[in-house]
Amino acid sequence: MLIKIPASGECRESEVTTEAAYLSRRQILGGVMLSGAAAGLPALAKASERYPGVTSAPAPKWFTDKLASARWQAVVPDGEAITPFADASQYNNFYEFGPNKGDPARHASTLKVEPWSVLIGGEVDQPGRYALEELCSESRLQERIYRLRCVEAWSMVIPWLGFPLADLIRKAQPHSSAKFIRFETAYRSEEMRGTRSGFGLIDWPYVEGLRMDEAMHPLTLLAVGMYGRTLPNQNGAPLRLVVPWKYGFKSIKSIVRISFVREQPITTWQSMAPQEYGFYANVNPKVSHPRWSQARERRLPGSLFSTKLRDTQLFNGYAEQVAGLYSSMDLSKDY
Amino acid sequence: MRYPVWRPAVFACAASLPLYWLYLGWQFALGPDPGKVLVDNLGEGALVLLLLTLSMTPMQRLTGWGGWLAVRRQLGLWCFTYALLHLSGYLYFLLGGEFSRLGEELRERPYVLVGGLGFVGLTVLAMTSSRWSMRRLGKRWKKVHRLVYLIVILALLHMLWVVRADAARWFLYAGIAMALFFLRVPAVTKTLASVRSRKGRGE
Numbered sequence: 001m002l003i004k005i006p007a008s009g010e011c012r013e014s015e016v017t018t019e020a021a022y023l024s025r026r027q028i029l030g031g032v033m034l035s036g037a038a039a040g041l042p043a044l045a046k047a048s049e050r051y052p053g054v055t056s057a058p059a060p061k062w063f064t065d066k067l068a069s070a071r072w073q074a075v076v077p078d079g080e081a082i083t084p085f086a087d088a089s090q091y092n093n094f095y096e097f098g099p100n101k102g103d104p105a106r107h108a109s110t111l112k113v114e115p116w117s118v119l120i121g122g123e124v125d126q127p128g129r130y131a132l133e134e135l136c137s138e139s140r141l142q143e144r145i146y147r148l149r150c151v152e153a154w155s156m157v158i159p160w161l162g163f164p165l166a167d168l169i170r171k172a173q174p175h176s177s178a179k180f181i182r183f184e185t186a187y188r189s190e191e192m193r194g195t196r197s198g199f200g201l202i203d204w205p206y207v208e209g210l211r212m213d214e215a216m217h218p219l220t221l222l223a224v225g226m227y228g229r230t231l232p233n234q235n236g237a238p239l240r241l242v243v244p245w246k247y248g249f250k251s252i253k254s255i256v257r258i259s260f261v262r263e264q265p266i267t268t269w270q271s272m273a274p275q276e277y278g279f280y281a282n283v284n285p286k287v288s289h290p291r292w293s294q295a296r297e298r299r300l301p302g303s304l305f306s307t308k309l310r311d312t313q314l315f316n317g318y319a320e321q322v323a324g325l326y327s328s329m330d331l332s333k334d335y
Numbered sequence: 336m337r338y339p340v341w342r343p344a345v346f347a348c349a350a351s352l353p354l355y356w357l358y359l360g361w362q363f364a365l366g367p368d369p370g371k372v373l374v375d376n377l378g379e380g381a382l383v384l385l386l387l388t389l390s391m392t393p394m395q396r397l398t399g400w401g402g403w404l405a406v407r408r409q410l411g412l413w414c415f416t417y418a419l420l421h422l423s424g425y426l427y428f429l430l431g432g433e434f435s436r437l438g439e440e441l442r443e444r445p446y447v448l449v450g451g452l453g454f455v456g457l458t459v460l461a462m463t464s465s466r467w468s469m470r471r472l473g474k475r476w477k478k479v480h481r482l483v484y485l486i487v488i489l490a491l492l493h494m495l496w497v498v499r500a501d502a503a504r505w506f507l508y509a510g511i512a513m514a515l516f517f518l519r520v521p522a523v524t525k526t527l528a529s530v531r532s533r534k535g536r537g538e
Contacts, residue, residue: 087367095501153429199501199503201498201499201500293443296431298368304357
């Protein structure tokens with residue numbers, strides 16, 4: 001089987017153009033859907049005004065500055081209702097803070113997210129430890145409303161704030177030998193009570209990875225905020241990945257390390273249960289999972305009277321944009 | 336009726352818990368995925384009730400109080416009820432009532448099959464729990480009801496398969512089950528009885 005891996009050191013002008021074209025098209029769609037009402041809001045609008053029920057949080061100065069020039073609703077999915085902030089911020093999987101859905105919201109406040117720095121290394125010209133504000137200094141903040149599909153068969157729709165991972169990759173200047181990117185979550189046992197459990201099955205720190213072309217894809221986002229504010233700790237503050245066509249566990253939280261590597265990294269869930277979790281973890285209703293049927297999903301919030309079950313879409317509905325990345329692969333084998 | 340307060344109290348406790356969960360779900364207090372929470376709570380509740388049922392005989396041996404045995408059948412039937420509600424919740428909330436998908440679920444997800452087998456076992460025990468069945472089955476009744484030990488193992492396996500990241504709860508239940516099995520080893524049972532009789536004589 002032939003897998004084409006583009007040389008990553010190249011500047012990839014083509015990707016930039018695609019992105020711009022893609023975004024402008026989406027912006028029009030979004031504007032149409034929302035009848036221009038929200039799109040016309042002044043950029044300075046506060047988080048609480050943008051989305052109902054959002055609790056405000058103190059934000060560092062660099063974030064507030066960037067927010068003023070943010071491009072709101074740069075990507076908006078057609079006909080999707082945004083999940084309420086309360087649900088998106090209180091129903092989380094972040095096992096560093098405990099195994100239950102409510103644990104992260106209860107216990108993640110102990111994580112110290114400021115100051116934050118990220119160690120960039122591996123096959124790059126510009127390795128080193130970067131402060132978070134340095135990492136996004138040249139990028140304009142964008143709001144992207146993405147569907148989030150968890151491997152546990154539930155889904156949400158979340159307005160993220162961030163910048164394309166491709167921006168950071170260009171900044172780091174990887175060598176052509178870098179074929180994959182490996183991400184690592186902070187591991188601070190004194191701040192993360194879930195990591196202190198004697199019966200935990202996860203080998204910390206949490207590790208995820210992407211192939212270089214996936215990482216360069218314009219949809220791949222590094223998020224620093226959501227719902228018009230900074231990320232709540234339980235949602236992966238202060239820096240997380242968002243890859244909307246993959247199961248949620250690929251979107252690694254609270255990133256402290258980004259390495260450009262030659263070999264496919266060994267990721268956390270894949271190493272724990274390779275028959276259940278693949279490296280690619282693309283949302284695919286046809287590839288079954290031994291725990292959950294992936295054919296359908298529960299769109300949250302649900303209630304006792306409506307289960308809100310809906311069919312899961314291939315690549316979580318982003319097939320048009322990303323299917324090309326996998327055209328030469330057998331998705332039932334490379335799941 | 337013997338134990339006129341104790342038995343209705345156990346009944347009220349066991350009955351009120353699922354009603355309370357349902358009420359919380361009604362009030363949107365179970366979070367954005369209330370169906371899943373109900374299914375999980377009912378499943379875990381059924382396992383706890385199964386272990387409680389099995390602990391009544393050792394409790395009676397240890398304390399000599401007959402009240403434990405007076406609620407044993409009731410607790411077993413509650414375990415069956417919780418398991419039935421757990422199964423119904425799974426079919427309604429997680430499968431969306433699409434019974435056509437049940438075949439695939441049983442084939443591809445072994446924990447569903449194991450849970451299903453456990454439920455079949457519980458159904459057999461619940462159906463043969465009446466006095467009439469006990470008389471009818473005679474000596475065989477005890478043999479049939481030894482099935483409960485297999486059901487405990489199936490239930491624990493069913494839960495272990497669902498555990499994703501932290502097995503603390505599972506180890507707790509498995510540990511209790513092991514202890515309850517251990518207390519049924521004849522030599523241990525004898526020692527337990529002698530402990531009580533010594534206590535009874537005030538030594």
